[in-house]
Amino acid sequence: MVIRTSLNYSTSCSSHSLVANSKVTHLETQYYCITMQQYTTYQKSAFRNQILHLIATINWFKNLYWFLLVITHCTLLLIHTPLKAQNTLVPIGNWREHLNYASAQAVVKGDKIYCATTNNVFSVDASNNAERYSKVNGLNDFGVSAIAWDEATKQLVITYNNSNIDLLKNNTVKNIGDVNRSAIVGNKTINSIYCIGGFAYLCSGLGVIVIDLTKYEVKDTWIIGNTGNQVGINGLVNDGTFWYAATNEGLKKASLNATNLSNYINWQNISGGNGLSSGVVRNIVVANGKLITQKNDSLLVLNGTSWSLFYADVNWQIVSVTASENKLLVCQTNTANMGRVLQINSIGAIEKTLLNTTYISVPKQAIADAGNVWIADAKEGLSKYITSFESYMPDGPLGIANGDILVANNTLYAAAGSVNVTWQAQQNRNGIYTFKDEAWDNIGYYSKPIFDSVLDIVTLAIDPTNQTIWAGSFGGGLVNTDGNVTKIYKQNNASLQPVIGTSTDFRVSGLAFDNANNLWISNYGALQNLSVRKTDGSFKAFQIPFTHTANAVSQITVDDSNQIWIVSPLGNGLFVYNYGNSIDAINDDKWKFFKIGQGNGNLPNNTVYCTVKDKNGFIWIGTAKGIGVVQCPTEVFTQNCEAILPVVQQDRFAGYLFQDEEVHTIAVDGANRKWVGTKNGVWLISPEGDKIIYRFTIDNSPLLSNDVNRIAIDPQNGEVFIATTNGICSFRSTATEGEKNNSNVLVFPNPVPPNYNGTIAIKGLVDKALVKIAELSGRLVYQTKALGGQAIWDGKNYKGEKIASGVYLVIVRDDTGLEKIVTKIVLVGGR
Numbered sequence: 001m002v003i004r005t006s007l008n009y010s011t012s013c014s015s016h017s018l019v020a021n022s023k024v025t026h027l028e029t030q031y032y033c034i035t036m037q038q039y040t041t042y043q044k045s046a047f048r049n050q051i052l053h054l055i056a057t058i059n060w061f062k063n064l065y066w067f068l069l070v071i072t073h074c075t076l077l078l079i080h081t082p083l084k085a086q087n088t089l090v091p092i093g094n095w096r097e098h099l100n101y102a103s104a105q106a107v108v109k110g111d112k113i114y115c116a117t118t119n120n121v122f123s124v125d126a127s128n129n130a131e132r133y134s135k136v137n138g139l140n141d142f143g144v145s146a147i148a149w150d151e152a153t154k155q156l157v158i159t160y161n162n163s164n165i166d167l168l169k170n171n172t173v174k175n176i177g178d179v180n181r182s183a184i185v186g187n188k189t190i191n192s193i194y195c196i197g198g199f200a201y202l203c204s205g206l207g208v209i210v211i212d213l214t215k216y217e218v219k220d221t222w223i224i225g226n227t228g229n230q231v232g233i234n235g236l237v238n239d240g241t242f243w244y245a246a247t248n249e250g251l252k253k254a255s256l257n258a259t260n261l262s263n264y265i266n267w268q269n270i271s272g273g274n275g276l277s278s279g280v281v282r283n284i285v286v287a288n289g290k291l292i293t294q295k296n297d298s299l300l301v302l303n304g305t306s307w308s309l310f311y312a313d314v315n316w317q318i319v320s321v322t323a324s325e326n327k328l329l330v331c332q333t334n335t336a337n338m339g340r341v342l343q344i345n346s347i348g349a350i351e352k353t354l355l356n357t358t359y360i361s362v363p364k365q366a367i368a369d370a371g372n373v374w375i376a377d378a379k380e381g382l383s384k385y386i387t388s389f390e391s392y393m394p395d396g397p398l399g400i401a402n403g404d405i406l407v408a409n410n411t412l413y414a415a416a417g418s419v420n421v422t423w424q425a426q427q428n429r430n431g432i433y434t435f436k437d438e439a440w441d442n443i444g445y446y447s448k449p450i451f452d453s454v455l456d457i458v459t460l461a462i463d464p465t466n467q468t469i470w471a472g473s474f475g476g477g478l479v480n481t482d483g484n485v486t487k488i489y490k491q492n493n494a495s496l497q498p499v500i501g502t503s504t505d506f507r508v509s510g511l512a513f514d515n516a517n518n519l520w521i522s523n524y525g526a527l528q529n530l531s532v533r534k535t536d537g538s539f540k541a542f543q544i545p546f547t548h549t550a551n552a553v554s555q556i557t558v559d560d561s562n563q564i565w566i567v568s569p570l571g572n573g574l575f576v577y578n579y580g581n582s583i584d585a586i587n588d589d590k591w592k593f594f595k596i597g598q599g600n601g602n603l604p605n606n607t608v609y610c611t612v613k614d615k616n617g618f619i620w621i622g623t624a625k626g627i628g629v630v631q632c633p634t635e636v637f638t639q640n641c642e643a644i645l646p647v648v649q650q651d652r653f654a655g656y657l658f659q660d661e662e663v664h665t666i667a668v669d670g671a672n673r674k675w676v677g678t679k680n681g682v683w684l685i686s687p688e689g690d691k692i693i694y695r696f697t698i699d700n701s702p703l704l705s706n707d708v709n710r711i712a713i714d715p716q717n718g719e720v721f722i723a724t725t726n727g728i729c730s731f732r733s734t735a736t737e738g739e740k741n742n743s744n745v746l747v748f749p750n751p752v753p754p755n756y757n758g759t760i761a762i763k764g765l766v767d768k769a770l771v772k773i774a775e776l777s778g779r780l781v782y783q784t785k786a787l788g789g790q791a792i793w794d795g796k797n798y799k800g801e802k803i804a805s806g807v808y809l810v811i812v813r814d815d816t817g818l819e820k821i822v823t824k825i826v827l828v829g830g831r
Contacts, residue, residue, distance in 0.1 A: 090717070090719060090730075090732040091732065091748075091749075091758050091759065092718075092732050092733070092734055092758070092759040092761050092792055093731075093732065093758065093759055094731070094732050094758075095136045095701070095702040095729060095730065095731050095732075096136060096729065096730045097120070097134045097135070097136045097702070097704065097727070097728075097729045098396055098397060098435065098440070098721075098727065098728040098729065098730065099117070099119045099120065099134070099396050099397075099704075099727045099728070100117070100118075100119070100396050100397055100398060100399050100400075100727065101117055101122065101132075101381055101382075101393055101394040101395075101396050102117075102378075102379055102380060102381045102393065102396075102398065103117050103118040103119070103378050103379070103381075104116070104117050104364065104376035104377055104378065104380075104381045104382045105117060105118055105144065105364045105365070105376055105378065106144075106146060106147050106364065106365045106376055107365050107366065107367055107374045107375070107376040107382060108147055108148060108149045108156075108367065109149065109324065109367055109369050109374075110149035110151075110154070110156055111125075111154060112124060112125040112126075113125070113369065113374055113382075114147055114149070114156055115374075115376055115381075115382040115392070116144040116146070116147040116158070116376070117144065117381075118143065118144065119134070119142060119143060119144065119704075119726070119727060120132065120133060120134040120135075120139065120142070120144060121133045121134075121139070121144060121147060121156075121158060121168075122382075122394055124382075124392050130392070130394070131171075132394055133168065133173075134702070135698075135702040135703075135704065136702040136729065138171075138173045139158070139166055139168075139173060140164060140166050140173065140175045140177075141160040141162065141164040141166070142160070142698070142704055142705070142726055143160050143161040143162070143726070144158060144159070144160060144161075145159050145160055145161050145189065145190045145191075146158075146159045146190050146191065146192050146193045146202075147159075147193070148192075148193035148194065148195045148200065149195060150195035150196075150198065150199075150200060150213050151195070152195075152196070152197050152198040152213075153169070153198050153213045153214060154169060154170075155167045155168065155169040155213055156168040156169070157193050157195060157200045157211070157213070159190040159193060159202060160180075160190075161189070162180050163179040163180045163182075163188040163189065163190060163204070164176075164177055164179070164180040165177070165179060165180075165202075165211065167213060167216065174216050176211060176216055176217065176218070178217070178218045179202070179209055179218065184206070186205065186206035186230045187204065187205025187206055187230070187232065188204055188205060188206060189204060189205045190202050190203065190204050190209075191203045191204065191205070191232070191233065191234055191235075192234065192235055192236075192283075194235070194236040194237060195213075196238070198212070198213050198214050199211065199212060199213060199219065200213055201236050203233035203234060203235060203236050203245075204232075204233060205230070205232045205233075206221075206223065206230040206231075206232075207221055207222050207223040207224055207225075207230055207231065207233060208221070208222040208224070208233055208236060208245065208261075209221050209222075210222070220261070220262055221262060222261050222262045222267075223262065223264065224245065224247070224252060224254075224261075224264045224267040225249065225264060226249055226264070226269060227264070228264045231247050231248055231249050232247060232248040233245055233246070233247050234246040234247065234248070234280075234281065234282050234283055235281075235282070235283040235284045235285070235294075236284070237284050237285055237286050237291075238256055238286075239286050239289070239291055240256070241255075241256055242254065242255060242256060243255075243256060243258075243261070244284045244291065244293075245267070245284070246281040246282060246283050246284040246293060246294070247280075247281065248280050249269060249271075249280075250269045250270070250271030250272065250276075250278055250279060250280070250281055251269070251270050251271045251276060251281045251284065251293055252267045252268060252269050252270065253267070253268055253270055254266045254267045254268070274305055274306040274307055275300065275306045275307035275308055276293070276295065276300060276307040277295065279295075281293055281294065281295055282294040282295070282296070282318075283320070283321050285321055285322070285323040285328070286323060287323040287326055287327065287328050287346050288326040288346035289346075290302070290346055292310055292321070292323070292328065293307070294318060294321050297312065297313075297314075297316070297317050297318045298310075298311070298312040298318075299311040299312065299318075299321065299328070299330070301348070310348050311328075311330070311342075311344060311348055313332070315334055316332040316333070316334050316340070317332060317333055317334065318330060318331070318332055319331040319332060319333055319339075319362075319363060319364060320363075320364060320365045320366075322365055322366060322367055324367040324368045324369070325368040325369070325370075326345075326346055327343050327344065327345060327346075327351070327368045328342075328343070328344040328345075328346075329341060329342070329343055329344075329365075329366035329367055329368060329373065330342040330343075330344060330366075331363035331364060331365060331366055331375075332363070333362060333363070337361075338355070338357065338361075339355075339360045339361050339362055339363045339377065340353060340354060340355040340360060340363070341353075341354040341360060341363050341366045341373065341375055342354075343366075343368060343373060352373065352385075354373060354375070354385055356389055358380070358389070359375070359377070359380050359383040359385075359389045359391060360375060360377055360380065360383070361377055361378070361379040361380050362377055362378035362379050362380075363375055363376070363377050363378075364376050364377065364378050371386070372384050372385065372386050373385045380393075381393040381394075395438075395439060395440050396440055397414065397416075397433035397435070397440050397442070397727075397728065398416065398430045398433065398442055398444075398446070399416060399428075399430050399727075400416070400723070400724075400725065400726070400727050400728075401414035401415060401416055401433060401709070401710065401723040401727075401728055402415070402416065402417060402418030402426075402428070402458070402709055402723070403415025403416065403417050403418065403456075403457060403458035403459060403460070403709075403710070404458065404459045404460040404710060405460075405710045405711075405712040405721055405723050405728075406460055406461075406462065406712050407712050407713065407714045407715065407721070408462040408467070409462070409467055410436060410437075410714075410716065411434055411435065411436040412433075412434065412435040412436070412712065412714070412721055413432055413433070413434055413460050413462070413469060414432065414433040414434075414435070414721075414723060414728065415432055415457045415458055415459060415460050415471065416428050416430035416431055416432065416433060416444065416457060417430075417431075417455065417456030417457040417458040417473065417474060418456060418458065419456065419458065419474055422570075423524070423550070423552060423569060423570060425455065425456045425474045425475045425507075426456060427455050427456065428455060428456050428457075429444060429445040429446065429451075429455055430442065430444050430445075430446070431443050431444015431445060431446075431447075431448075431451055431454070431457055431471075432444060432457055432460065432469065432471060434483075443469070443481060443483060444457070448486060450486050450488070451479075451486070453476050453488075454471075454473040454476035454477070454479055454488060455473060455474075455475055455476055456473055456474040456475060456476070457471045457472065457473050457474075457479070458472060458473075458474050458508075458509060459471070459472035459508065459509055459510050459511045459522075459554075459555070460472075460511065461511035461512055461513055461519065462513075463480075463513070463517075463519070464513055464517055465517055465535075466482075467482075468480055468481060468482045469481050469482070469483075470511055470519060471511075472508030472509060472510065472511050472521070472522070473506075473507075473508055474507045474508070474509060474524070475505055475506065475507055476488070476490070476506065477489055477490035477494075477496060477506040477508060478490075478494060478496060478506075478508050478521060490506045491506070494531070494533070494539045495528070495531045495532075495539035495540055495541035496508070496521070496523055496526070496531060496539075496541075497523055497526035497527060497528055497529075497541065498525075498526065499524070499525035499526060500525060500526065500527055500551065505525070506523075507523065507524035507525050507526075508521055508522065508523060508524070509522045509523075509524040509553060509554040509555075510522030510553060510554045510555045510556040510566065510567065511556065512556035512557060512558050512564075513558070514558045514562050514564070515558065515560075515562045516535065516562065517535050518532050518533065518534050518535060518583065519532065519533040520532050520556050520558070520564050521533065521556075522553040522554055522555070522556055522566060523541070523553070524550075524551070524552060524553055524554065525550060525551050525552070526541075526551060527543060527551070528541035528542055528543045529543070529544060529551045529553050530542040530543075530544055530553065530564075530566065530577065532583060534583060540583060540584065542577070542589075544566075544575055544577075544591070545591050546575065546591070546593045548568050548572040548573075549570045549571065549572055550570055552568055552569045552570045552572060553566050553567070553568055553569075553575075554566075554567045554568070554569050555567040555610055555611060557611040557612060557613055557619065558613070559613055559617060559619060559633045559634075560613070560617040560633070560634070561578070561633060561634045562578075562579075563576055563577065563578045563633065563636065564576070564577040564578075564579075565611050565619060567608045567609070567610065567611060568608065569607070569608070569609075570607075571606045571607045572606065572608075573593060573594055573595040573596075573601070573603060573606045573608060574593075574594040574595075574601070574603065574608050574611065574621060575591065575592070575593055575594070576591070576592040576594065576633075576636050577589070577590070577591055578590040578591075578636075578637055590637045592636055592637065594621075594630075594642075594643065598642065599642075601642055601643060602628065602642035602643045602644070602645070603621060603623055603628050603643055604621075604623045604625045604626040604627065604628050604643075604645055604656070604659065605623040605624045605625035605626070606623075607623055607624035607625075608621060608622070608623050609622045609623065609624070609662065609663060609664045609665070610622040610663065610664060610665050610666055611666075612666045612667065612668055612674075613668075614668045614672055614674070614687070615668060615672040615687075616631075616672065616687075617633060617634070618630060618631045618633070619633050620666050620668075620674065621643060622658075622663030622664065622665065622666050622676070623662075623663060624662050624663075625659060625660070625661075626645065626656055626657055626658040626659040626660070626661060626663060627645070627646065627657045627658050627663055627666070627676070627689065628643030628644065628645055629643060629644050629645075629646055629689065630642070630643050630644075631644060645657065645659075646688070646689040646690065647690065648685065648689060648690055648691070648692065649690060649691065657685075657689050658676065658678065658683075661678040661679070661680060662678055662679045663676055663677075663678055664677050664678060664679070664708055664709060664710070665677040665708060665709065665710045665711045666711070667711040667712060667713050667720070668713075669684075669713050669718065669720070669733060669735040669736075669787075669788065670713075670715060670718065670735040670736045670737040670738060670767070670787065670788020670789055670790070671687065671734075671735035671768075671787035671788040672687040672788075673685065673686060673687055673693065673735060673787075674687070674689060675711045675713065675720055676711075677708030677709070677710065677711045677722065678706075678708060679706065679707050679708075680697070680706050681695060681696055681697035681698070681703060681706045681708070682694075682695070682696040682697075682703060682708055682711070682722060683695050683696075684733070696731070701731075702729060703722065703724065703729060704722075704724045704726040704727050704728075704729050705724035705725045705726035705727075706724075707724060707725040707726075708722060708723070708724050709723045709724060709725065710722075710723040711723070713733075715736060715737035716736060716737070716763075717732065717736060717763065718732060718733045718734060718735050718736045718763075718788075718790060719731070719732045719733070720732070720733050734759075734761075734787050734790060734792050735787035735788040735789075735790060736763050736787075736788050736789040736790040737767075737788055737789050738765065738766050738767025738768070738769075738786070738788050738789035739764050739765060739766055739789050740766070741766060741814070742764070742765055742766055742769065742812045742814055742820070742822050743822075744764045745762060745763070745764040745765060745810065745812070745822040745823045746762075746763050746764050746823075747760065747761070747762050747763075747810065747823055747825050748760070748761050748763070750823075750825055750826060751825075751826035751827070751828055752795065752825065752826065752827045752828065753828060753829070754828050754829025755829055756795070756829075757795075759792050759793070759794060760792065760793045760794070760795055760825065761790055761791075761792055762786075762790065762791045762792070762793065762810055762823075763789060763790040763791075764789060764790075765786040765789045765790065765791060765812060766786070766789065766812075766814060767786065767788055767789060768785055768786055768787075768788075769785070769786040769789075769791070769812050769813065769814065770783070770785055770786075770812065770813040771783070771784050771785065771786060771791040771810065771811070771812055772809075772810075772811040772812075772813075772819075773793060773808050773809070773810060773811075773825070774808065774809045774811055775806070775808060775809070776806075776807060776808075776809065778809075780798075781797045781798070781803055781808060782796070782797055782798055783798070795827065803827065804827075805827050805828055805829060806826075806827060807824055807825070807826050807827075808824065808825045808826075808827065809821050809824055810822050810823045810824065810825060
């Protein structure tokens with residue numbers, strides 16, 4: 001029986017914690033970080049003991065009425081609080097990563113099985129407990145180049161594409177940044193790692209870099225080119241007598257007892273004779289005392305002083321060779337795009353041939369482990385073979401989201417497609433990623449064959465009438481789907497037109513519904529490059545009455561007056577369209593062209609990347625040179641309404657808002673604050689844009705890349721999803737959308753567990769509600785105002801002191817000025 005295991009995580013750890021308790025089964029995986037672990041443990045067996053302790057130690061807890069009230073309240077929490085991680089809230093201030101774990105690159109055996117993907121690392125132990133490690137929970141970088149296990153120090157060595165190094169031991173991470181920071185000129189890329197005796201030997205593009213794993217420092221560097229030059233090292237091993245280095249100049253050896261291995265004179269190039277031809281040697285390993293080297297797609301074994309053929313197959317190319325448990329594990333691919341893994345014993349006999357297109361596509365590395373074979377595959381993730389295959393695939397999207405992302409119906413939708421800087425399609429087939437109930441899914445070519453011609457989905461909109469998804473393909477037309485039934489609009493059944501001069505290239509680059517539920521469509525490159533699908537299902541096309549390069553149009557925003565704002569990329573600017581009283585009548589249509597300069601719209605720059613409407617109805621415009629704000633959109637066609645350039649104060653200096661930044665995306669949260677994504681990180685600014693609240697970069701946060709494509713915000717819980725060039729991550733912020741009333745207030749966590757030092761969230765409030773925390777006697781402890789529909793509290797009084805254990809009232813003042821108790825908070829383990 002073939003078992004496909006999907007590892008589904010909810011990584012809500014803080015950025016400094018690697019504590020997890022996750023049980024992987026063949027059917028389901030739960031992931032709990034330390035906060036949730038404390039919370040759920042507290043809810044179970046320890047709960048009643050905590051309550052009894054609370055009663056015994058708090059001298060004011062004498063009133064039987066309140067005792068019964070607390071017991072009732074906490075019992076309800078036990079009954080109604082979901083225990084599954086996918087139904088829990090991410091703590092405020094915490095980050096999560098949402099990465100693709102299918103691109104496995106390496107696998108090693110240590111105290112656990114460790115697998116490296118192109119992005120980060122995860123592990124599976126003997127009991128199938130799983131953890132994953134990234135910048136979000138303790139690692140120091142992104143983009144893994146190699147991993148290795150050192151048995152002497154019980155550490156996992158992780159190297160990154162930029163030559164940064166992390167050492168992972170017992171969920172503690174040590175960083176060695178010397179190689180990354182070194183000013184040495186040369187190729188510092190780490191190709192592989194050989195660990196022995198407390199040292200890690202990094203095989204790099206310039207030579208061998210020796211790391212002391214006890215002192216956490218660089219011990220030596222061996223530059224061993226034929227003339228003392230830098231040379232790429234592909235593999236390294238010692239057989240107890242000699243060091244052997246597989247280099248781009250051939251196989252080199254040096255005495256294990258040589259006093260100065262950094263001197264190239266001590267290294268002898270043994271290629272070019274005795275059966276080993278000259279030139280590049282790709283790898284060198286030792287299996288059962290035998291020295292085996294990889295030359296092109298052949299394996300050669302050293303017998304005495306000569307080399308002889310150990311294994312070759314002209315129909316298969318060798319990707320990697322690994323020695324483990326005195327076996328050779330050989331990963332191969334062929335010209336038919338198939339992959340396989342061989343297990344070969346020390347005399348050259350093939351013991352296992354693993355060939356399964358579901359689990360093995362592009363195998364990168366394999367190891368033997370107590371009769372099992374673990375396989376890291378670049379497309380299929382990590383799998384294990386015993387007598388059948390099992391897949392260990394942490395949940396995540398298929399790849400990077402380069403197009404629109406949005407949150408609707410408690411679901412994140414992310415468009416996978418992309419265009420380059422000249423707006424040429426990139427042939428991405430991944431379609432749409434969806435994230436709901438802590439599980440990732442996909443709508444696209446790989447799950448639905450109807451998407452075979454719908455590449456590069458770059459824009460999304462949710463139909464307010466039936467909640468179906470509308471998606472724009474940059475070349476494949478317009479798509480409407482509910483996840484099951486899909487309809488594609490191109491020629492003959494819509495007003496969409498192909499790019500001028502073509503007949504089949506239908507580019508949809510922007511979508512938005514207006515206030516009357518008409519769908520507006522940017523039809524890039526067409527003669528009539530603005531279309532609308534009306535509520536009756538009919539289409540109408542418009543020709544924008546301004547000359548603009550390539551008839552380029554993209555993102556659409558609809559303002560409070562039902563006017564259509566259309567970004568024109570390639571340095572054209574921004575259009576505004578008012579269709580008057582009727583879409584069909586054209587005699588009352590109005591158009592305006594916003595460009596740089598006063599009198600022309602006063603944009604900061606003609607290269608416009610994004611627009612968004614805030615809660616005041618203002619239109620915020622992100623350009624290649626900062627932000628402009630149109631504060632008079634209702635007067636665009638009646639007065640000289642132009643963009644203003646906000647001035648932001650930072651330290652003692654003030655300047656135009658992001659005047660030197662490429663502003664790729666702007667999102668508005670429940671408190672009308674603006675999240676701004678650029679090529680240099682993410683900012684959160686105040687509603688007016690005059691203050692900086694947060695700035696996140698790869699240096700001060702788990703942000704995956706400073707180059708940010710899109711930002712979307714979950715209105716219900718304030719989680720901010722950030723799509724970067726390296727993948728999607730998210731940050732739970734403090735603001736949510738305000739509710740109509742205070743009838744459905746939720747406190748998280750509640751009860752507040754012992755030793756909890758995080759933020760307590762009170763959500764489900766009306767916008768900007770006044771919130772008071774009071775003792776049961778009515779004495780005020782703390783007061784704050786909701787950000788949108790959520791207030792936050794640190795568990796301290798107005799003096800900044802941690803408050804005592806007990807039960808506290810949450811009192812909210814509504815719009816009428818009336819105050820009422822909306823819920824209670826139980827704190828355990830206070831001062």
